[in-house]
Amino acid sequence: MATAAVIPANVRWWNGGKSPFNASYGKVMMWYFLMSDAFTFGAFLISYGTIRFSQTSWPDPNVVFQSAPGIHGGAPLVFVSIMTFILIFSSVTMVLAVHEGHHMNKKGVEKYMWLTVIGGLMFLGCQAWEWHHLLTGSNAVLVNNPLTNTFSIESWAQTTTKNPWGPAIQDATQIKAAFANSKMENIIELLTNLHGSTHFNEDQLNKLSKPELIDLAVKNIHHVSTPGAIAFGGYFYGITGFHGFHVLSGVVINIVLLIKTKLGHFDQRGHYEMIEKGGLYWHFVDLVWVFVFLCFYLV
């Protein structure tokens, strides 16, 4: 690109005495590490795609991810788009820090590294909220007891061993019969955690008789599903967790770089290339999120 204009055409890159890639050893190795990491993430995501393609039903992301802090359901893509923009913006502040480093502007590097670290922490906070929301959620699932071949309704969260988002049950009489078979504590848990405008108090529900509880459940719990593919939880928590761990280590690396900048180490060295290498890692984290966003939330 622009480089071709300044490098003479007859440079003998491989004759020794200079880096054949016109880059420092550390930067080239960072690129190779990121390439190998891209294969790791790629393998995870392709494995997820293979299993997803092999299932006859898969959870709809617009149902799984439809809540945000203060919004109980009905708002798909809202929270994850906030997370996406946080990460894009922290990528911009990172590249601005690299830019300031090229011009040996210590104050500028410090300012933008601070903003990048804050962006990373905000993203991690969002992910913590989302995991907590899914792991403590309460979803009505129609479960078969194979011993008696009877159906009852249980309250399931999304974990690595339970997926509450299989095909939905439409038959109202079947739902009613299954509620009659269900344990009272399951019905109470479902009613107290109900999304929407109606809220039930656990103490008041405990005072009700079982027929009254069943009546309330039939009237208020409209979304009952069968168990979904178990693989969903393992892939979701595994891949977003592995990505989140990259974000966490990126934040730690950025804090170390910020401290080294403040101590003047890069001024003594005469260049800010460490910021560039840390930046490569941070942009890679953003790059992976673009694909995680695609595979888990958009399609």
Added chain:
Amino acid sequence: MSQVKTSPEVTYNAPHSEGTGRIWKTFWVLSALTVVELGLGYFLFLKGTSISPSLILTTKIVIGILTLLKAYYIVSVFMHLGDEVRNLIMTITVPLVLFVWFVIAFLWDGDSWKNMRKDNAAPTKIEQHSVSAPAH
């Protein structure tokens, strides 16, 4: 601020622009691409039950292409790979071409498993469960 400072191992310095215009332009491009992706995502959410499966698949493929475009901008501008010498660009990007075959082969395989699963499926389906579950 004319001289760009880099590692002494670098022979020729790429002419990094003085301003930050290119960075912000890329930020707006990435934001616009994300907004279009979200718009298509909402289209699938609102119309997903009433449009044909082929239109759903087409929309998802378009979202995938927009994602690859975002990846290109991040790698080329933010990670400055576009400013490196050709040798370095090739040694990073050529191995990644393997992904083209990985994606085709593995998704094909997954689809084949699904078809075998459907062929061998037991006659009882989820819808037929409604005949059981009497109230005890």
